[in-house]
């Protein structure tokens with residue numbers, strides 16, 4: 001069975017500079033090469049899900065500037081259905097990214113067109129209702145995420161929310177989430193204190209916590225607790241590693257694979273992504289995820 005995934009989320013053009021170290025506030029650091037890479041958590045996760053074997057529709061917005069076309073082309077080239085990608089007046093979303101030699105990054109996002117994704121069309125709603133999984137993040141208006149989740153809920157489509165970037169969320173939205181994916185910082189903001197996945201079960205029925213090179217943890221209200229390591233890799237740039245993880249997780253979830261296997265497979269996808277520079281450009285294909293998964297599981 002092919003996993004049908006609808007992503008409602010952001011698309012950015014990433015302006016990336018490598019540097020020996022990340023600057024502290026007020027500091028100027030002389031960096032290396034400059035590259036532009038299509039990114040945005042929504043588009044990255046849509047591409048990640050498509051490369052992981054899903055049939056994916058992306059609902060998002062780009063501007064009417066020169067940054068829009070590379071993003072359209074990139075999504076289409078990955079096999080993502082961009083029928084739900086609007087063009088709105090004004091600038092596209094942009095992310096300024098610095099990456100250091102330890103593969104750490106700093107990211108500032110100017111939402112641009114992403115802030116104009118304020119309503120779903122009839123076709124978007126129909127696609128969400130037809131899908132196995134709705135996958136959202138928090139780089140678009142939270143009202144739009146709630147609208148998409150409402151449609152999914154009514155149709156029995158599984159709602160996976162990657163609550164990134166970190167923010168407090170309305171209880172009403174959280175009550176519609178089936179699977180929450182967060183890192184440690186995002187969990188702390190949601191819970192109001194340092195929190196593990198089990199501390200999030202008051203908010204959602206299932207919580208996945210990504211922990212970078214330390215892998216991922218899972219807690220479910222059914223009593224399931226999992227702690228999964230990540231395969232050791234030589235990290236070059238961790239940008240979009242969480243997106244690769246989440247896109248792969250959405251596909252494996254839609255395929256109905258066991259949770260432990262789903263987490264390990266998603267960890268393999270995240271690890272592979274960290275070995276390459278850039279966002280969507282570094283998201284792995286299914287065959288490579290399978291290979292690393294089998295070598296290491």
Ligand code: RIB
Pocket residue numbers: 012013014038039040041044094095107109139239240242243279280
């Ligand atoms: O998760 C990585 C992404 O965050 C980048 O591609 C950047 O665009 C920001 O949205």
